[in-house]
Amino acid sequence: MIVVTNTIKVKKGHGETxxxxxxxxxxxxQSPGFVRMEVLFTENLEEHDELKVSTTxxxxxxxxxxxxSDSFRQAHAHRGGQASGTADGKPQESVMLGSQLSxxxxxxxxxxxx
Numbered sequence: 001m002i003v004v005t006n007t008i009k010v011k012k013g014h015g016e017t018x019x020x021x022x023x024x025x026x027x028x029x030q031s032p033g034f035v036r037m038e039v040l041f042t043e044n045l046e047e048h049d050e051l052k053v054s055t056t057x058x059x060x061x062x063x064x065x066x067x068x069s070d071s072f073r074q075a076h077a078h079r080g081g082q083a084s085g086t087a088d089g090k091p092q093e094s095v096m097l098g099s100q101l102s103x104x105x106x107x108x109x110x111x112x113x114x
Contacts, residue, residue: 001035001106002060006053009097015041015049018095022053027071033062048097060103 010018022039035056042050057063066072 001056001058001109002063003054003056003104003106004063005055005102005104006099007102008051008053008099010049010051011095011097012046012048014095015051018049019051026075027069028055028066028075031062031066031069031071033058034066056106063103 008018019039019041022037028034028037035058037053037055040052040054042052055063057066
């Protein structure tokens with residue numbers, strides 16, 4: 001199993017708004033090998049907000065299948081946080097400051113006993 005984490009930096013005060021974008025399904029749940037997704041908000045940062053979007057996959061090939069899918073391209077079509085514009089027709093400034101992707105092999109995993 002692998003966990004892929006996208007660490008996203010956004011302008012201060014916009015983290016929770018950006019996180020809401022992950023509430024609606026973009027097709028990842030139907031992707032073969034997908035296990036789960038968690039969106040984490042890093043607390044107590046002063047300069048910017050930070051989200052960690054972690055997805056768990058049965059294997060790396062399943063993640064790569066998602067990244068190369070039409071569903072992925074559609075889900076990331078408006079990447080960068082820019083909308084088509086504001087009410088007065090001016091382009092909306094992006095709140096995104098950058099992102100970094102990291103991949104981790106799961107060596108140990110434990111769950112609560114019910």
